[in-house]
Amino acid sequence: MNVHFFLEPQDVAIVAATSKDAILEMLARQFAGSYDLNADDVLERLQEREALGSTGFGRGVAIPHARVTGVNRPVAVLLKLKDPVDFGAADGMPVDLVFGLISPEQSGAAHLHALAAISRLVRDERIHEVLSEAPDAEALYSLISNAADRDAA
Numbered sequence: 001m002n003v004h005f006f007l008e009p010q011d012v013a014i015v016a017a018t019s020k021d022a023i024l025e026m027l028a029r030q031f032a033g034s035y036d037l038n039a040d041d042v043l044e045r046l047q048e049r050e051a052l053g054s055t056g057f058g059r060g061v062a063i064p065h066a067r068v069t070g071v072n073r074p075v076a077v078l079l080k081l082k083d084p085v086d087f088g089a090a091d092g093m094p095v096d097l098v099f100g101l102i103s104p105e106q107s108g109a110a111h112l113h114a115l116a117a118i119s120r121l122v123r124d125e126r127i128h129e130v131l132s133e134a135p136d137a138e139a140l141y142s143l144i145s146n147a148a149d150r151d152a153a
Contacts, residue, residue, distance in 0.1 A: 029098035056089025065101040074103040074114035
């Protein structure tokens, strides 16, 4: 599974945020708008998951995720932050790339495969670097698409 398969161009943005809570709210609003969901419900699920432990992945990346009703497959939102924000990551680094992921309530393996795909993408040093340097949302999406095409080859 490649990130490209569950990330739509309109769900990639460069934003300003000042806190982890603000980021989770942005993710919830984006998911709600794109997938006709209740933003408060999505936010509650993201916050519940975050309360279990930070989804700060390390190296400036966070992957907030949750299972929610109302979607029929894993879907993602990518936010590149204009300025890094403390996300409580284990490595102590603030984040500037946030991949939000929501999956259907009962999607065990699909949710885990989607998380693994995001993890593989951001662990690739070259990909991580070019995503961090991307000047706009279109470039971010294009870079992810190109990475998916390269991996498929």
